Amino acid sequence: MQNNRDELENKLMPDQQPSPRFEIDSPEIAATDFHIGNPHIHITGMNGALHRFPGVQSQATALLPPGGFIPTWKPYWPKLKTFGLTFPAGIDFLPVAAEETSDSKLQDLQAPKSSTGDGKSAKKKPTRIKPPSDALSIEDRLFYVLQPPLESWLKGQELIMPFEPFPYQYEGIAWIFSQQSALLADEMGLGKTMQAITAIRLLLRAGQLRRILLVCPKPLIPNWQREFKMWAEEIPVTTIEGDSKRRQMIWQMPGSTVLLANYELVVRDFMAMHEDDFPMFDLVVLDEAQRIKNRDSVTAKMIHSIPRKRSLCMTGTPIENCAEEMISLFQFMKVVPKHASPDIRQLSDLSKDYILRRTKDVVAKDLPPRIDRDEIIELSPAQEQAYKTAETDGIIQLNGMGESITIQHVFELVLRLKQICNADPLTGESSKKDRIIADMEEIAASGGKAILFSQWTKTIDWLAERTKQFGCLTYHGGVPTKKREPILDQFKNDPDSHIILMSYGTGAVGLNLQFAGYVFLYDRWWNPAVEDQAINRAHRIGATESQIIVSKFICKNTIEERIDKVLQQKRELFHRILGDSDNENTSLSMSAGEIFGLFDLKARKGGKAKRIGPKKAKPEANAA
Amino acid sequence: MTQSTDQQRFHLGFLWVVHTDLGYVGGLLVTNHLGRPLEFQCTAPVRPNKTQEILYGPTLQPFIYSELIGKTLFERVKVQPELIIISQVELIDLRTSISVPVACLIDSEDSQRELPDQTRIQLGMQQLRFHPDYVDDPAIVQKKCSRISKDADLSEPLERVKDALLETVKTNAVA
Structure with missing residues (x-):
């Protein structure tokens, strides 16, 4: 080992004198078994390469191909479909005399007096108008569903009532409002007149009616005039009377909202008119409608021929003699065709949809005995x-x-x-x-x-x-x-x-x-x-x-x-x-x-x- | 006969969104100051997909209620309401998307109902709360308060909207 070392030193530093050698006397140290860091370079003849710089060469390499599916999302929502319904503009009447003196602000209008007191009436279940069973289109159904409850409509907000109707009367009004064809057959004395007038009033306000014909027996004309004045003072009522020229003028007069006529005059005047000249009505109301029970009678035939959109019959005695009498009323209401003869069972089925009848013992328990x-x-x-x-x-x-x-x-x-x-x-x-x-x-x-x-x-x-x-x-x-x-x-x-x-x-x-x-x-x-x-x-x-x-x-x-x-x-x-x-x-x-x-x-x-x-x-x- | 004058006019919008089996459906009923209906618009059912549910997280429902349904309906109605009345708090942010005040009915059993709050006003029989970022809204509505009867129940038209929405869903009117 010592020889190898000397040889190496001589090769690396041939011109230099070797440094003075010192000896380590301590025998213990000489006996240690580790090497001091001199590399062992074997003499291979190639060591000269260590003195050369390494040669570096660059080479262009192609980029990686683009990545596959990268998930992206942006907040896109498809355009929403909508469905709309516009309500016809109703008729606003001039305020009645009593209202003219008051301030125009709503809260100053006098609310109708409640028979049960304000506190109690506020808790009542509101009467909502239900769509009629024969209303199939969604527009028709929504028209009724979206109408306000009658109580809020009538109570102090929009229409003045002389006194608050009974709950069954609210139901009756709501029912008439929603029916194209209706027979109100409440027992006598339950307020059919008031229900009909109020329903007419609401239909006018809702833009469903413009022109109404009300036909009643002659003795009842003053009664209807009085009732209209009491329940709907703002609605103009024109009575068909006078000589035939005057009557013709009234029939054709466009401005009149409610025309009041007796059966005899209607029959006489319509017989004198050409069918093309028949005035058109949005609603024809027949009071004491049993007058047309015989559909072969002249009265029934003429009344059936009045052009109209809606029909309302009123009678306390829908069956005066026999159930067949109802057929004539149903024909007027356009519920059965002209020469139809429905049997009792069919009439009964039709009654469920088109007749509303309440009796005193059921609805008016507060009537005197x-x-x-x-x-x-x-x-x-x-x-x-x-x-x-x-x-x-x-x-x-x-x-x-x-x-x-x-x-x-x-x-x-x-x-x-x-x-x-x-x-x-x-x-x-x-x-x-x-x-x-x-x-x-x-x-x-x-x-x-x-x-x-x-x-x-x-x-x-x-x-x-x-x-x-x-x-x-x-x-x-x-x-x-x-x-x-x-x-x-x-x-x-x-x-x-x-x-x-x-x-x-x-x-x-x-x-x-x-x-x-x-x-x-x-x-x-x-x-x-x-x-x-x-x-x-x-x-x-x-x-x-x-x-x-x-x-x-x-x-x-x-x-x-x-x-x-x-x-x-x-x-x-x-x-x-x-x-x-x-x-x-x-x-x-x-x-x-x-x-x-x-x-x-x-x-x-x-x-x-x-x-x-x-x-x-x-x-x-x-x-x- | 005469039409209502402009001074008397105060059109109210009643907005309700319902979650049905088919998705979210919204309806907006515009009435006059007496509650008489003037126009109704409703949407087709909106059904968010899974991604939307995950990415929107808890903000999904307020987004659908206000920005998607509420805003669309407001833009579609031809008779523009001057106040939108709601009772679902998720809809209050609709105010940020439209130009008219949005007021939320305060539940009569709300414990804070009696506390003084400048963002609330009394309208009809109800108290209304407005969006806190729109401090002028209560004053704007307050000016027109007199046109609404004191015994008007402003929660009632929302019942009508709910019934109408059920009717449209039942008949599949808007597909």
């Missing part, structure tokens, strides 16, 4: 004598007629006997008159008011002469129309006027006499529905008396007892049909068979007694 009492009266001796003679002679005469007997013959006898029950034609004796005077003395003494109904204007006039002491007033077809309204006003306001005598035909429908606490049916009508109409002049919403007493005069052992029995059965039937329309027996008026049945009429033929009368009771003979 109605007390019906049959006043059984014995005929006076003179009346009894006259009655027996007339009956015996009459039956003999009828029996003698044999097969040639007709309903008219029997009818005449019935009428004659009924008149004798009212008063003896010879002596003027009348047990009924005596009873009414006795009753009226008591009623007048207590300041009460009574309505008396009779079939005959002659009886009414005769009785009026004998009840003058009670401030008697008369109201029947013989009284000129212009005088009728003042008579009703006098009856209402004159404290000395305690009784009004009315005929069924003129006084039974549409009048509001809720201040009267007593109703007398002096003689009986043939149809319980008409009797109920009469009774409900007093027994209706807003009745002021604590109870309504209805007295039906029935003379003992006379035809009146027999008629009463039949009417009782009819009344029960009436209730059954309205609750359940599949009842087959739908005749409500007394049929021919029933009128024959009032007497035991038999024709003798070859020693055998044969019953006289129609083979089967049919509903076509409407004695009323």
Whole structure:
């Protein structure tokens, strides 16, 4: 090892003298076994390369190919589809006189007085308008869904009401509002007029109506005028009246919103017009719509032909005689085609969609109770004598007629006997008159008011002469129309006027006499529905008396007892049909068979007694 | 007969968004100051995809409510409302996208209802809260307050919008 080292030193530094050598004396150190860092370079002959710089060369290399899928995202949302509905502009009427004096700010308008108090009414469930079942398009359905609840519409915000409607009336208004075809058949006295007027008012405001025709029986024209003034003072009402030229002008006048006309004038004027000239209406309302129950009648045909968009029928007695009568109403409402004859089951199905009927016992529990009492009266001796003679002679005469007997013959006898029950034609004796005077003395003494109904204007006039002491007033077809309204006003306001005598035909429908606490049916009508109409002049919403007493005069052992029995059965039937329309027996008026049945009429033929009368009771003979 | 004068006019917009099986659907009902409907617009259902759900995170719903549905409906209505009334707080940011005030109905059971707050005003039977960044909004609306009846229930028209939206979804009116 020492030799190698010397050789290396000589090679690396050949010109230099080797450095003086020193010895390490310590034997321990000499014995260590590690090397001091001199590299071991073997002599290979190539070590000269270590003195050269290394050669560096550059070379171009191709870039990496681009990366594959790089996920990117930007906040893109597709354009949203929308669906829109614009509501027609409604009619804004000039404010009524009462509002003109107040400030235009809304909160200053007087809200209608609530019968239940403000606190309670705010908690009521609002009445929303539901889309009708026959509204299929989404626009039609949304139109109704988006209408405000009636309460907010009516209560102080937009329309002034004289008093707040009852909840069932709100429902009725909402229902009429949404129906293109409707038959409002609420029982008499539940406020059909008010519901119709308010619905018209709302439809006008909603831009659904511009021109309305309201057809009613002639005696009810003043009633409708009064009701419009009370419930919708802002709506202009034009009554069709005057000579034919003037009427023609009114029919064609574009500005009138509500036209009020009676059935007779509508029929007459439309018959005189060419079909192309018929005025067009957005809504035609028929009050007492049973007037068109016979679809073959001229009245029905002309009324059916009035051009219109919406139809509203109103009647408390949708079925007066038979269920088939409804077909004519449905035809008017464009629910059934012209010559359709739906069966009872189909009519029942249609009724569910197009008829709204509520009865007093269901909706108006706060009505005063109605007390019906049959006043059984014995005929006076003179009346009894006259009655027996007339009956015996009459039956003999009828029996003698044999097969040639007709309903008219029997009818005449019935009428004659009924008149004798009212008063003896010879002596003027009348047990009924005596009873009414006795009753009226008591009623007048207590300041009460009574309505008396009779079939005959002659009886009414005769009785009026004998009840003058009670401030008697008369109201029947013989009284000129212009005088009728003042008579009703006098009856209402004159404290000395305690009784009004009315005929069924003129006084039974549409009048509001809720201040009267007593109703007398002096003689009986043939149809319980008409009797109920009469009774409900007093027994209706807003009745002021604590109870309504209805007295039906029935003379003992006379035809009146027999008629009463039949009417009782009819009344029960009436209730059954309205609750359940599949009842087959739908005749409500007394049929021919029933009128024959009032007497035991038999024709003798070859020693055998044969019953006289129609083979089967049919509903076509409407004695009323 | 006369039309309402401009001084009386105060059109209100009632906006509601509902989440159905088909997605988010919004409806805007414009009424006059009495609540009578003037125009209604509703959207087709909006259904965010998974990516949108992940990337938007918790901001997805306010975005869909305000910027997507609310703004679109406001731009589509022809009868422009002067105040948008909402009861869903997610919609309050709509104010940042449109030029008219947006007011949120305060729940009658809100514990802070009685506390004084300049961003609130009384309108009809309800208290309204405005977007905190738009301090002038309460004053703008306050000027027109007198046109709204004191017994007007401003939450009621929103019920109508809800019913109308259900009706459109049921009938698949906007696909």
